Amino acid sequence: MNAPATEMSGKQLSALSLAALGVVFGDIGTSPLYAMRECFHGEYGIAVTSANVLGVLSLIFWALLLIVSIKYLGFILRADNEGEGGVLALTALIKPKNLKRHTPQWVLVCIGLFAACLMYGDGMITPAISVLSAVEGVKNITPFFEPYIIPATILILSGLFLIQKKGTARVGRLFGPIMLLWFCMLAALGIAQIVSCPRILVAVFPWHGISFLLENRIHGFIVLGAVFLVVTGAEAIYADMGHFGKRPIQLVWFLIAFPALVLNYFGQGALLLVRPEEAYHPFYAMVPDWAMIPMVLLATMATIIASQAVITGSFSLTRQAIQLGYLPRLRITHTSSSHIGQIYVGPVNWALMLCTIGLVLGFQSSSKLAAAYGVAVSATMLITSTLFFVVASKRWGWSRLTAGLLAGLFFMVDLPFLGANMSKIFHGAWFALAIGGFFFLMMLTWEQGREILGNRMRSLTPKLEEFKEMLISTPPQRINGQAVFLTRGHDIVPAALMHNLKHNKILHSEVVFLNIRTEEIPRVPNFEKIEAEKLGAGLYRIIAHYGFMEEPKIDTIFALASSKGLNLDMKEASFFLGREKLSIGEHPEMWRWRSQLFLFLARNAMDAAAFFDIPSDQVIEVGVQLEL
Template structure:
């Protein structure tokens, strides 16, 4: 969600940054897509096969990326945020045509399932992109063979190390490099097209049809490799919140698409004249003098390519936290102008470790290509389904028109899925396992919180009613100040209820604090609202901007100037802490309850999140059986 005046200069800079962050993945597919089409299917690089595969690549880029994502899917944003969880959120909100609650729940879980699979794609993309570029050193000389994996791992470590600087800062550096990359691959492709214009005929879908007729099942297998040219589509949608729809569309139609088509056709033209170069057509079609600088540029470009998925995973993670599918996390916003530009330290670390592990296990980009595709294909199919529901039930589109459009998208998605399923034994099992594990984790956390909240809600008492009870029963009020963190200022916190029930006492001054994070970068006006509600009680609502740390003690220092009881060094901060025990009670399977208990114990503590003084914090435990 943009907070910056939309000047022409700003839009151009944002478009340039979008090149570096959003289109790196799609932009580096020429390094391996055409090569893998022949390697994976074991087809010979005959003119008919070359023209047929190029036709498939052309129409995949047009129908999947240009039409499906750029024209239609990007319209489905949730307050500026994109991605499959944004679609899920739109389905849960009020509709023009209401869905039944059961259907909403089923669609929501389907969306979460798709989001979980995006994490698998987020780990594979950096690994395959960077590894494929570094392998270009083999084209120059086999001397580099022993160093390819160590160099790849080093680049991955460096890539994830700069993420803390934020998408905007990364984009400013990556954008110009990516622009240079697209111009170079476009020029390289155009140069080779001039050697054989015959290749341009492959824009006709007849060549794709003829390819399937001649190759039957082998032609179908090729779709698993052709899909590599569009794998960045879902990440593109997830990155919507980082840049907005206009810069993403302009970057695609003005720069990315023309340069990609030129390069793919250039590779095809080269293979028509030099079929022996099929083992690595991208580097083989380049002049010998340009190989070293091209490998360096490709390595930089593939490092940047990983950014699309990394930022996409950050966005999905933030939405998952907001919607209750992931536990509380420290989400650092890195831009005053773009709400969606964020950094999540733990997610960044896990992605880095996963990428390095993949490189060490699979060793080559060809092996990784076998694992690539299944996860993102499933996510794309789910996106198509959810988009249809949003179009019909939220936007009020004609049912038959929306069905016709989405049926075309679904047919393409299903064809790609079928071809990718053939890769399961060759490595496709990895993202499948990762996606299923992610879905179990997210759905277990969501369901566990619902069960826990349901149990705890039975103990809820209105705050004023509970304070009247304290006064009525003449509960002893000792000297001092207690601070209770609370989501709802109208409800008595369980930590207070348990303290009074067991100790039969309460401090004379009771402060109930609730924190609200706004969609503004910083709070420039009134930061807090303080209400005195009798019985020695104060209700404090604090506002923080999304760029600010929710530092509660700092606000106490401001109030202390006019009200001395708000002394953080003398007050006791009471934090509720539930201890979860798995039982045979109705709810979830025992193993899921144990998993929820484990996640709950390791959630980011409120003490750390609100920067409370640790020496003044008192945790009040509650034993809960679920």
Template sequence: GLEVVSPHFKQYVIPITLVVLFCLFAVQKRGTGGIGKFFGPITLVWFISIALLGVSHIVGHPEILWALSPHHALGFMWANPGTSFIILGAVVLCVTGAEALYADLGHFGKRPIRLAWFTVAMPALTLNYFGQGALLLAEPEAVKNPFYMMAPDWALIPLVVLATMATVIASQALITGAFSVTKQVIQLGYLPRLNIQHTSVRDTGQIYMPLVNWGLFAAIVLAVVMFRSSSNLAAAYGIAVTLDMLITTTLTFFVIRYGWRYPLALCIAATGCFFVVDLAFFASNMLKLFQGGWFPLLIGGIVFAFMMTWKEGRRLLNDKLRADAIDLKDFLESVFISPPTRVDGTAVFLTAETGAVPNALLHNLKHNKVLHQQNLFVTVHNHETPWIGLDKRLQVESLGHDCWQVVIHYGFKNDPDVPRALELLRGRGCELEAMTTSYFLSRDTVIPTMGGGMAPWREKLFAQMHHNASGAADFLHLPNNAVVELGSKIEI
């Protein structure tokens, strides 16, 4: 847009972009609650503006409205199949963004999304694209930037500012989505714990993750510096979006077939047509693999390698812990034959395996030679369901001698908070007082070894990821002044 205003602005586009990006990512730690109320009105002004731009040119060339009939596109595809296949990669960019609107179904429900799409977004986009077509009928040379060349000279700067604001708002949705998805991936066990900060006292969904925020910023800056214009990024964006659509269609088949138990023929028919369309778009974009399409595939591959390494490393670590584990019930029976000194208060021992003796308990008995009056052995289970209600939050089993085995269940959208969950024990024979409760954690150091397990580079990567993971105390919302960490080394 700035280049349309004046070619002299070209040298400033990249620096201005980087400044806008930095400001956008720097403000994330403050949350979006304060400025979020402006997002809707600004976006509405944006849609109205692009619609009016389109109408102003459609009036001059109303014959462009014949394009509403799909027979023109079908005739072109029939006469020029090869060319049609190639331009599919460009055509798909006209509708990208619509999938982001429908991605918010889970937040807002069907009715608001449908209203927003059919009454605002789709009419505005259609009018704007038709306006661009009308402009090109009158001035074919405007093909270099038909969107901004639709605007009169006096409106160019305001349009650039409005477009920047609309882009920032759209980017905010992406960044917020990256935070929430990463949090869910962590709870599903595919990434190590990361520092999560809540930016709102009212909305638990408003979170900030510093590592994700600045990692995303670094990747986007890399893309800006490498590609230097949005048109050069089109290939990368096209492959990313069409592959995402293809994956979503494939997942839909598995949901309706194995989740909803619909007949196989119906499942194939329902998803097959979408799959063919998505595959055609993706195949067309793959023609641009070496023009930038490799970039999202490289990033996706790196993230996938990290996730699978963490998942497999956790499995190996848990197998090792399980092999060396001592049965908790048998251990407690032997301990209470000649019990150690009991001290007032409650000890909460966090353990990954239900029914196994936590290393922290062994170290506590070895070095401190005492046992608290009450002892809770707590295991946190994260499930592949979004939400688990408070009525199903706890499983409690008495082990005798004022000892309890407690299992806390969370869905991947629940916020883990162990002290709050343990408050549900009241009335079950176990009363916790915050001032006299201590939380004991095992801080394991992973030692990669040769042979078995994963490839050496993956074991070293997992060990580094495990070392850099944020503390379980913060992730589980344990009070900082009541946490005791006892370390051990584990070879995988």
């Protein structure tokens, strides 16, 4: 989708930048609806005094500058994995091919995986708080609408999740123009207030923020948790880099999003200096009465767009986790023929929908939801800084001192925000951590369970060389035809073949061992995807290499194998797949409850034939019994 910046025409850059504005900055762009309010009117709101307003604004300005402009756009975007971004892609950069458990690299990979899992919690809270905060604006039109805020929010969220299966390609074209209008309105509202109280501009000086923290001490530190709300969504900038490229994202941030956000926050500050009683909703207090209805509608559309970006991100994260072997195979539906990133994952969609609506019903207001928001994002940012240090020092060859100084600067910003957000644990922030912990446990259980089964399988079947010698010394009866066996490794014989040979006493004249590997890079070029080898005795081996952003399909593998000299007939080949019947032994290698979880995941996994698009009428399943 993204062309190199040097080859991009002005028209292409403009179109890509507009699209990036709609997707990448939706979350951070809707923070003005609730961030400033939470600093003065939330769970830990501080008194609306001139010094406090200037101090909070100073912290907001420098948070946007240091975290988004310098950390993410200046440095983190450089840590791309073949053009792809996101904490899972960053984790793949530091993961060695033969990763051993309980080593420093394994610990780092687990930390990165946990950060990725936290994104699911963020994906549930973001739609809830964003849409609810926008709909709450109807109270400013007339108190008559107040009883309908929760039902309207649930209706909007339900509709958003229900349309996911049909795809968002058509309405997605409107995302950019709507968000452009939204940012223009943010800037216009802010400028109108700043003109009436220009002294608010002195908040750009950092000493106002430092004085605020020194004077208010613990209370000021806790308010940092509300200040952090202005940068939630910054991690999406890195995660969506693969869709748009660095240049459009950087261009849109510095020309549109950053100025508009700063102007709006300073406008809210100027309003509070003049009318401190408006702290309960300073954003809508800036809106003239005649513009209230269209502004509520525009804010609602902007928050729906922000929610859509988070939902799509959860789908993409799930696909990456499946390809990397951290989740069982799930049905992935492509909802657009022209946009590769437009996918739908049913179980994830329904889980997000139920939890998001549950959050709205449980918390009842965006202010209470804000008390639960931020922990997952701040933890992800801290982990990103840690992984960046490893990439810079190990892969880029930076000196430990240089990488350490830069990472230390990031930590100086990340740690206080994480500490402030941890104070929200008992006010609902535990939810995002619990969701992240659940997915983390599920991913580790699935990966370890598959490793245990792989070891069991290797102990039951001979090596490929041993099998070849056996065929030569005691040849079985051969029948004409091609048989394809999917294998876990490139040097072992699948159990399905041994069971078929044992019970049917025959073997096809041409036997193909197909091993599909997921590499630690997003995509593998077609000319590097296939290794094809003739082993003799009618045996062939194909190793298919795919990136974690790709989906292996059997017809593509056959076509690429033919170009390597193997004459495979897709229509005539028989595919033998092992149907594993799993049980828990007397002394399982995992705790019994984790073994039960693995069995549940395995029973609900999509079968290999459907996942790899193997024609069902050409599939022969062979039962294999294994113990965990």
